[in-house]
Amino acid sequence: MTFQFVNPKMFVMGIVERKSRQKQALRERILDAARRIVMREGFAALSMRKIADAIEYSPATLYLHFASRDEIAQTLCAEGYAQLLETFVPLAQIADPAERLKALGRAYVAFGVAHPETYRLIFMEDPSYTGAALGGAATASGKTNLAPAKADDDPGDAALHIMLTALEELKAAGRLSASMDLAVWAEAFWATLHGIVALNLTCPVFPGAPLDTVVGVALDTWLGTQSAGQPQRAARSARAGGKKKSAEAPAELHAEAGGEPAAQPSQPSQPAARAGKKATKPAGASANEPATKPKAASA
Amino acid sequence: MTFQFVNPKMFVMGIVERKSRQKQALRERILDAARRIVMREGFAALSMRKIADAIEYSPATLYLHFASRDEIAQTLCAEGYAQLLETFVPLAQIADPAERLKALGRAYVAFGVAHPETYRLIFMEDPSYTGAALGGAATASGKTNLAPAKADDDPGDAALHIMLTALEELKAAGRLSASMDLAVWAEAFWATLHGIVALNLTCPVFPGAPLDTVVGVALDTWLGTQSAGQPQRAARSARAGGKKKSAEAPAELHAEAGGEPAAQPSQPSQPAARAGKKATKPAGASANEPATKPKAASA
DNA sequence: GTCTATAGCGTGATAGAC
């Protein structure tokens, strides 16, 4: 036979690899399409049919790559969270712990307003999505998932760890009450940032203040007023006669606070979600979930 | 004729009134059923069919009382917001402005965790619902809607006004930076409370700290440390100088902070929507909305 | 005023041909 001297396995392996690459590529296309839909129309509008239309495959094909719509959503969450974490990395180098925390806070808020639908998906939709993000961010990030079960990172706690480290330094420097429970402080601080983002995403009630200003006041309140490097001691904000400087604007507040390029276009034009009438239908939907009406864009 | 001495109009008017009462009663039954569904299964699971089933009428009948599912949702929002405002009323009597703000903050958070689905509906779902709540709370509250167009109240700003008043007192007393923009401070403060509630409702990520503790730290940070020991005994704490111990728990944090009975059972058990995996599929649905908006059914 | 029936649409997911 013509091929008798060649190990057939070589061909097989090459074919297997090619198929694997193709499969992986399609998986990425699916996720890309899903990401675009979520950003443009909100998570509630994400459906298997729409994704299939976008990539020009049949809906049934999607199920060869993802077990369900939920699995796609969770993957998006993990990706988004990894993206958020990347934003934090360079900020961890800031020497002064208070300034570091402020920078992290600004980056967090900036991410939320820059990627509203991603933020919603991760932190405002369904706890199971939040869990997926925190638990699966490592595999979703740059690393290949050839060793997905590694989990030596647990990226879910990465952000928390960065925060707690800064807090410990702060306490060690006597700039935070020695009896303060750091975990509690961290949670309350995070809640403040989350509240600012969430309010901006769904409640345009206070059109009043510019986001930067609000963030500035919040950070000053939690971490004390200090311009740049000037370490100031204790000086908690709202003390009785205490501080009286005004709120200084925190300067920069852009999407890429860390100087990192964002994969997501973001700022899509406020997905019909809040712009149009209906917005994001909640949904956790399973069966049907007629989803959102935000057809605005498509039509 | 037997009835010749009686003005037929008297009968007519009585009949009209009876019919009006019956109609109003059915309207209330519809809202009751809707409220129960939202509390039990989440807003996403609210559908005309379910409401109709619950009150044992056909779906078509609902449209004689409400133009759409959305109108029902907005009415619920307005009711819920009115309920929240009622919680605030007694607290406005607290003399010390800082203590007043703390009590308001605790009441706010308590309301959020006591009525999670109502809170979601008002502040976390759709901006148009938030608007409906803030704009329509007066008519939804106790008052009859015989004079619905009155709008001399604008309850939407009521809460904000209470807060700003307290802030002005605080500033006047020198306990707040003279240059602080009160509106900004108010927004950031509200964001903190909202963040605490929102995080608790959708992100059981930090199981760590008890809610009371987190709220306590947040209030101390924003308003200075001073005992919050007893509920609202007019707070003897004349000024800030007083206590400075670490974060102490703020004591009470129950749903009925104001001492008012809540109509809603609340604490339904995390609607299947987010609790269980798939269970009750949410189904958001503005299903079709046949492009044409001409709903405007007769009232 | 109330109902039955249904139009019209959208969904998640699967079976089975190719």
Place this chain on the structure above:
DNA sequence: GTCTATCACGCTATAGAC
């Protein structure tokens, strides 16, 4: 691996009989 076809739902909203 991909598609067509379809099942089995659930939804909003309306027409028209009674």
